[in-house]
Amino acid sequence: MSDRFRSVDRQMPYLMPPSLEEWLPEDHLARFVVETVETLDTTVLEKAYDRRGSDAYHPKMLLALLFYGYATGTYSSRKIEEATYDSVAFRYVADNQHPDHDTICTFRRRFLEELEGLFVQILEVAVEMGLLEVGDVALDGTKVKANASKHKALSYERACELEEQLTEEVEELMEKAEEADDEDLPDETSVPEEIARREKRLEKIREAKQTIEERARERHEAEKAAYEDKMEKRREEEKRAGRKKPGPKPEPPEDTGPEPDDQVNLTDEESRIMHTSENGFQQAYNAQATVCMNSHLILEGHLSQRANDKQELEPALQKLDQLPEKVGSPDRLAADSGYYSSGNARACEDHRITPYISTGREEHNQRWKKRFSAPEDPPEEESGLEAMAYRLETREGKDFYGRRKGTAEPVFGIVKEVMGIRQFLLRGLQKVKGEWALIRCAFNLKRMHRLLGQAA
Template identity: 55%
Template sequence: MSNFRSFDRHTAYLLPPSVDDWLPQDHLARFIVEVVDGLDLRSMVNAYGGRGSAAYHPSLLLSLLIYGYATGVFSSRRIERATYDSVAFRFISAGAHPDHYTLATFRRRFLGELADLFVQVLEVAQEMKLVKLGTISLDGTKVQANASRHSALSHGHIEKMEAQLQGEVQELLALAEQADQSNVPDGISLPEEIQRREDRLKAMAEAKTKIEARAKARFEREQAQYQAKLAAREEKQKKNGRKPGGRPPKPPTAGPKAKDQLNLTDEESRIMPVAGGGFEQSYNAQAAVDADSMLVMAPAVTQACNDKEQVEPMLAQLAALPESLGKADTLLADTGYFSAKNVAACEKAGIDPHIAVKRENHHQPPLARFAEPMPITEGSTPVERMVHKLQTQAGRTAYALCKQTVEPVFGIIKSVLGFRQFSLRGLDKVSGEWALVCLAWNLKRMAVLRPKSAQWA
């Protein structure tokens, strides 16, 4: 007698099976469908002209994309394949199988609408009593662009390659003009070789023009900052009656630098240093995360390697959120965001900033972590006030939340879901895709927090 359970793969069902019966009631796919079906998708629906064959409804395609990004399936081809292989994807698509071209086109077409949908999902979270703006953690992470750094050309390298290619073109032209071409190797086509080099020279000339335009814009920006610093020093000298200390600001240099680069695959991406050392063709993805719920309240993408200029744009995004979500009262950020200007911007917005001034040493003496600093004097600078705040027990406790909120969000998105590279190219499209990633994270997180909400249950 066998001790194994019997099984039969060949006997047909007496009645057609229901995918709905195969998916648990608390499954993430059900939650995403329920939330998406409640969103206002009129802008997407009205975009369809009604011509040709019947289209898939935006709610179906959007649910497939969100569930795909929430479970680490980012490729439209893999999502299409999953509608055959996965019970959850079959449930979302209601047994239909949108092809990868339809999914990819839908994603590109409606990236602009994701900002509004992102806010709508936050309002759903507020209705579920899962989020209320208060303490916000801000950080950035480098995400690789859909381009290789080996496709980048620097201004200095272009100048060297131009001279080399022009010399090769002249050499090939001289060979082509010879009546006796016995020196030409068999199989080589001189016109094709000349055309190939001329095409490369044309591409290099276009890249060089764009690099020079970037350099001009950078010089104008740096020149304005230089003039502002000079004016501030002069004002300080008039006020104090003595020459300001420190070195005077250094004037910017016009023109492109030899290391200024342009990527031929994705021109708007930049070479950036990445964690663990080295450089990659990347974008700097930003996220403002609610400290209590770990929901992303505002996503953004920038081409800047550092985070210094990202505080004010993020404050503007937080201020634009609906009043029903509340108002942020505290901002936590690491030393990459610190500047006197950013501190002043937070205070002007009515937000208490906790931004590290410098990196602290690990393994401090036991008593040092519990000691309170001396009271701060009147008329102190923003830097002095921030240093004092982060030395207090309350300041240290508040700042410690930073590593417990936004960094785990990035860790899960990149290491658990596997989102380490954008699928799209260009700053606008990449920004839309990052909003989709954060939207998927928020719904995934809301599904986990859902049991705490008696109203939603």
């Protein structure tokens, strides 16, 4: 009976020492990540180390470990450490070394700012491989949950109530301490400890109140600037028309201070409550990405605290302008109606990019006559909202804009579903910006590996 099966002998020694090179397929993602990271210039990272203490792990090894971990859905530093023992691929990337989770976590936090430069270097590698040719791009955003619970948010009204309550309690406890009268208190109660606990909470609440008040001032300044812009445009229109504009004159915004329901999160105060399509309102950040329509590689990405996408096109254009000449610059840009505004259309044209920004939500199940109908006569001007609306109604414009959904949205789907990144690990805007850059690096490496496989 046993002759039918292969023998199993786990104690049999190897005749020759095993080699990780032989255990990993030639076209494995881990090999590609290591080979690509070896071509990157990591001088800035290496110079940050001094010669004190024991020899450090090489930055390129730790970098490849993070890139491969994020690309395969293993982004916890503890999980990565475990994988260097359990996984052949992670063993290969780590060169059979086992950096502990503290080392991995510290390295990630230490070099967050440098990741943006490495992201651009990876794009240059993609150009050299013939995988990237910038032309048509699509811009989109997604809400990614912060490492904080929305239930840890404190409203301004509640903060004022707690401040008043705790102040009264501290005063009562101070009186008890001065009178040396502990009869009303339980035996295990320590007055100094109770006072210290409340004073610590008061400090946190006052900091939260100050943050909310600062945000209210910033909001008022933004409303005032928007009002002045509106009035300036109104004066220009009245000057051109030679008469006053009909209708009521806009009222200047009032500085009413914080609203009762203005909130700050006590865990990550720089995150914001945002509405997500899947889970309702969440404590989150707005992650943006500009994606090449041909290769589906991310060309640019940034992070925002704003729930609305309307103000996210200008930062994207600025970052696209900063790409090296070797990478190139886009000719046409598609974006959904969340980015629609005259300022955004004009900004694209100022950057010599033809905008295709939807003027409104598309109607589902359109009749064929409407889908194939030709637009009316073209507008007199070749730029502006009217010209853009006309372009979107042409057959070419409809075909181009139709590619948007199959470009940017699948990228976010892969990041969240395949790579498993639905929540940031780090807290604070600057740290989360660095983590978003790390995620984009990992995604592009994963995509480049896929494109090479398709070419082969």
